Amino acid sequence: MAAEDPDQPLKDKLRSILEEGGGGSVVAFIQGHPEREQRRKLYTLARLSFPDRKSADRRFDDLIRVARAGIVEGLRQAELARARGDTDEARECIDFANRLSYNLSADLAECWPGDEAPRERRHFESGLRAAYDCIVWRQELGKPPERRAMAHWAAGMHQLSLGNHIEALCDFEAAFGLALQGAVAAGGAAGAAGDQRPEAFVKANGDFGVILYFGYAGTARHLLGDASGTRQFEQARAAFAGTLKAPRDKQAAEDAEFGLDQLRWVERKFMGAGAATAR
Numbered sequence: 001m002a003a004e005d006p007d008q009p010l011k012d013k014l015r016s017i018l019e020e021g022g023g024g025s026v027v028a029f030i031q032g033h034p035e036r037e038q039r040r041k042l043y044t045l046a047r048l049s050f051p052d053r054k055s056a057d058r059r060f061d062d063l064i065r066v067a068r069a070g071i072v073e074g075l076r077q078a079e080l081a082r083a084r085g086d087t088d089e090a091r092e093c094i095d096f097a098n099r100l101s102y103n104l105s106a107d108l109a110e111c112w113p114g115d116e117a118p119r120e121r122r123h124f125e126s127g128l129r130a131a132y133d134c135i136v137w138r139q140e141l142g143k144p145p146e147r148r149a150m151a152h153w154a155a156g157m158h159q160l161s162l163g164n165h166i167e168a169l170c171d172f173e174a175a176f177g178l179a180l181q182g183a184v185a186a187g188g189a190a191g192a193a194g195d196q197r198p199e200a201f202v203k204a205n206g207d208f209g210v211i212l213y214f215g216y217a218g219t220a221r222h223l224l225g226d227a228s229g230t231r232q233f234e235q236a237r238a239a240f241a242g243t244l245k246a247p248r249d250k251q252a253a254e255d256a257e258f259g260l261d262q263l264r265w266v267e268r269k270f271m272g273a274g275a276a277t278a279r
Contacts, residue, residue, distance in 0.1 A: 007045055014042070015049040023062030027069040036077050040096050043070030047103055058117040060108060064126050067104040071097045071133075091141065098137040105130035105154040110161055113265040124161045131155035145182035149175040149209055156216060160223075160270060169220035172213055179209035202235050204242025208255045211239045215263045222271055233271070237263050 005011075017025050026049070030042040046066050051058055074097035081090035108127035110119055134151035156171030180198055183206075201207065202214045215236030221229025240260040247253035 010042065010045055011048055014046050018046075018049050018059070018062065023059075023065035026062070026066050031069075031073070039073055040070075040077070040093070043067075043073065043100060044096075046070070047100075047107070050107075053112050053115040053117075056117055058107075060117075060119065060123045063107060064104065064123070067100050067130070070100045071104075074100065094137055095141055098134055098141065101130040101137070102134045102151060102154065105134065105151075105158070109154060109157045110269065111157050111262060111266055113261045119161070121162065124158045128155055128158035128162070131158060145178040145185070146209055149178035149182065149213065152178065153209075153213055153216065156220070160216075160220060165220050165223045169217060169224065172217035172220055176210065176213040176217055179207060179213055183207035183210055199232075199235065202239050204239055204246065205248045205252055206239055206243075208259060211236050212259045212262070215259075216266070219266055219270055230271075233263070233267070 014026060014029070017029050026046055030039055030046065033039050033042065043066070047063070050063050074093045078090045078093035078097070081087075081093060105127045108119065108123050108130070110124075131151055131154035135148065135155065138148045138151050152171045152175035156168045156175060159165075159168035159171060176198070180201055183201070199214070202211050215233050218229045218232030218234075218236060221232060223229070237260060240256040240263070243252055243256035244260065247256065
């Protein structure tokens with residue numbers, strides 16, 4: 001039997017406020033709490049009160065409103081902490097804003113298998129802005145390469161949706177390079193048969209981020225009319241498929257299945273017959 005979630009009453013309260021009064025009411029409720037730590041906690045929980053990716057009505061505008069209010073609150077608290085000379089709390093507050101911003105960007109991205117919720121251009125623009133904020137904050141916070149890679153991937157995803165294929169390629173390539181840097185530094189990556197070319201690291205049981213971002217970069221190249229993009233995408237897909245056939249462990253199999261599903265979804269949306277024209 002699963003342990004009871006002590007935060008469930010708060011999640012239910014936030015969900016009720018959202019349903020009755022929208023995102024503005026959620027923000028007002030959170031800002032009404034005097035304790036700064038509690039406000040941060042409530043903004044984190046608020047995301048969980050929104051419909052999940054299986055819902056057709058994701059309430060993206062409300063999601064943006066609440067997340068942005070939380071980000072502003074986090075940055076305000078960081079400034080106050082700096083004024084008190086509390087650098088540790090200032091850093092924690094910036095990281096809080098970073099997490100809210102990344103989750104907002106990811107939630108707005110149209111890359112999740114089964115997520116058919118309609119999105120408007122303003123949603124992609126908001127997601128792009130959130131991703132670029134993350135890029136800055138993760139650099140400022142000294143996050144490891146794989147965490148910085150995630151922010152570049154999110155930016156690339158929104159550039160792809162906006163039809164900015166050159167910009168998308170640049171972000172996906174940056175994500176790939178950072179993921180490769182992190183994997184090599186961690187000692188968990190090696191090229192096939194001693195081959196040290198970057199693409200040689202895209203192989204069965206290779207690093208998840210390295211394979212995924214390589215595939216996304218292939219998508220952008222394909223949309224730019226570069227025939228190598230299709231080969232690049234297929235190499236990434238084959239790497240995940242190879243992992244599923246002979247995974248090194250359970251986690252590798254789960255990651256490969258997730259990555260393969262995501263690449264298939266993006267292929268259907270962006271690389272399928274007529275997809276580019278439709279966009």
